[in-house]
Amino acid sequence: MDTKEVAKKVVELVRKQAWYEALDALYDDNIVSVEADPGAPETRGKEGVRGKIDWWVNEMEVHKFEASEPFVGHDRFVVQYDAEVSEKKSKQRRQLSEVGVYTVKNGKIVREEFLPRV
Amino acid sequence: MDTKEVAKKVVELVRKQAWYEALDALYDDNIVSVEADPGAPETRGKEGVRGKIDWWVNEMEVHKFEASEPFVGHDRFVVQYDAEVSEKKSKQRRQLSEVGVYTVKNGKIVREEFLPRV
Numbered sequence: 001m002d003t004k005e006v007a008k009k010v011v012e013l014v015r016k017q018a019w020y021e022a023l024d025a026l027y028d029d030n031i032v033s034v035e036a037d038p039g040a041p042e043t044r045g046k047e048g049v050r051g052k053i054d055w056w057v058n059e060m061e062v063h064k065f066e067a068s069e070p071f072v073g074h075d076r077f078v079v080q081y082d083a084e085v086s087e088k089k090s091k092q093r094r095q096l097s098e099v100g101v102y103t104v105k106n107g108k109i110v111r112e113e114f115l116p117r118v
Numbered sequence: 119m120d121t122k123e124v125a126k127k128v129v130e131l132v133r134k135q136a137w138y139e140a141l142d143a144l145y146d147d148n149i150v151s152v153e154a155d156p157g158a159p160e161t162r163g164k165e166g167v168r169g170k171i172d173w174w175v176n177e178m179e180v181h182k183f184e185a186s187e188p189f190v191g192h193d194r195f196v197v198q199y200d201a202e203v204s205e206k207k208s209k210q211r212r213q214l215s216e217v218g219v220y221t222v223k224n225g226k227i228v229r230e231e232f233l234p235r236v
Contacts, residue, residue, distance in 0.1 A: 004236055007236070008236075034191070034192065035191070036190070036191030036192065041192065068235075069235055069236065070235070070236055071198075071215075071216060071217045071233035071234060071235050071236070072154070072233055072234070072236045073152070073153070073154030073231055073232065073233035073234065074152065074154065074159065074231075076219065076231055076233060077233065078196060078217045078219060078233055080189075080198070097189075098189060099189045099196045099217070101194065101196060101219055113191055113192075113194055114191065115189035115190055115191035115194060115195065115196055116189060116190070116191065117187055117188070117189050118122055118125070118126075118187065118188055118189070118190045
């Protein structure tokens with residue numbers, strides 16, 4: 001798959017919240033996943049990302065999860081996410097607005113960075 | 119300036135279409151500027167980017183140029199641009215929707231990539 005095809009597939013799967021399917025189909029074994037949070041900036045490897053998904057699925061109730069159409073150039077693509085979630089423990093409801101910046105190599109995602117709106 | 123401050127300044131200047139001011143204040147001498155267009159992918163150096171701005175200002179009539187609030191994480195930020203322009207020669211009017219993905223080092227932009235919506 002080229003970058004545009006990977007991007008379209010990410011958007012399709014995220015809109016279904018099919019996180020594990022996206023991981024298995026589209027991610028490189030040596031994926032580097034970066035959060036803006038200075039406390040936990042970087043996760044390496046597919047099993048590390050699987051752990052992030054486990055955390056998300058266990059901790060969050062998702063009321064809404066929207067993904068934009070992708071923006072694509074060369075080996076990079078960007079998707080904007082707008083979500084409304086509650087932490088299951090605290091029941092605290094909040095809005096999330098961020099972009100994912102993805103890098104593709106040989107048809108697989110090798111890097112993803114999540115940047116919140118400031 | 120940290121990444122967030124650079125990002126805020128880019129948005130402020132782009133909204134005024136103050137391209138040259140942004141270049142002089144915020145860009146590193148060794149800036150690499152990347153377009154999605156496969157024909158002209160990469161421009162290197164501040165004077166190269168000045169040439170791109172000259173081209174833009176000379177060729178384009180800008181009817182609308184909107185910049186989103188920035189998305190920021192670590193050394194990276196993303197801004198979405200929605201514009202309506204006409205080429206001065208052809209008078210052909212068109213919509214542009216793209217993101218800029220910027221990398222900041224020592225308070226200056228060292229890389230920018232423009233990714234159109236697909």
